[in-house]
Amino acid sequence: MAQPPDPTEQNRWRPLRQLLDAMDADIARLYTERGITGVRPRFVAPLIRLGRRGGMTIRQLADSLEVTHSAMSQTVAALRRDGLVSTAAGADARTREVTLTERARELLPFLEAEWRATEQVVAELDAEIPYALTRVVQDLQAALQRRSFHDRIADRIGDA
Incomplete structure (x- = not known):
């Protein structure tokens, strides 16, 4: 295999x-x-x-x-x-x-x-640049406040 x-x-x-x-x-x-x-x-x-x-x-x-x-x-x-x-x-x-x-x-x-x-x-x-890096960081922070990076990774790993 x-x-x-x-x-x-x-x-x-x-x-x-x-x-x-x-x-x-x-x-x-x-x-x-x-x-x-x-x-x-x-x-x-x-x-x-x-x-x-x-x-x-x-x-x-x-x-x-x-x-x-x-x-x-x-x-x-x-x-x-x-x-x-x-x-x-x-x-x-x-x-x-x-x-x-x-x-x-x-x-x-x-x-x-x-x-x-x-x-x-x-x-x-x-x-x-067309989309400021500071704006990217703010948008990522907002997304991670809605659902943490930890939780998102843990859900993908499952029972592995």
């Missing part, structure tokens, strides 16, 4: 992931061109947030950026390795307060300028 085709050969999300990866790579290339090392696009939001609000615990930073504590903990570890933040014991033994290093503070004006420019370019791209 023939084996069914590899299900991973069909991937409707791959083009979107590749697009986002390419856009992030272009931003990273801009950093390299400007002589900024050790900064990845995913670092910029936490760095700007810390620069604007001051020291925060990992939980506070995660909540303010609407990401998981685990994801932010991994990001903070990478930021520490790259000399962009320091951590110290928080108000209790279970928390760590994250603060920017001097190096990160020096980079903030450029990072904020890049963030603003990126948002302007995304708005231009949204206006340039």
Whole structure:
């Protein structure tokens, strides 16, 4: 009996992931061109947030950026390795307060300028295409509020 085709050969999300990866790579290339090392696009939001609000615990930073504590903990570890933040014991033994290093503070004006420019370019791209990506996201969110992604997948899997 023939084996069914590899299900991973069909991937409707791959083009979107590749697009986002390419856009992030272009931003990273801009950093390299400007002589900024050790900064990845995913670092910029936490760095700007810390620069604007001051020291925060990992939980506070995660909540303010609407990401998981685990994801932010991994990001903070990478930021520490790259000399962009320091951590110290928080108000209790279970928390760590994250603060920017001097190096990160020096980079903030450029990072904020890049963030603003990126948002302007995304708005231009949204206006340039017939159906804006921001509208697609809103429409998908609305559809998933009506019926969750989990429930839709679970129904397709059945008892498999």
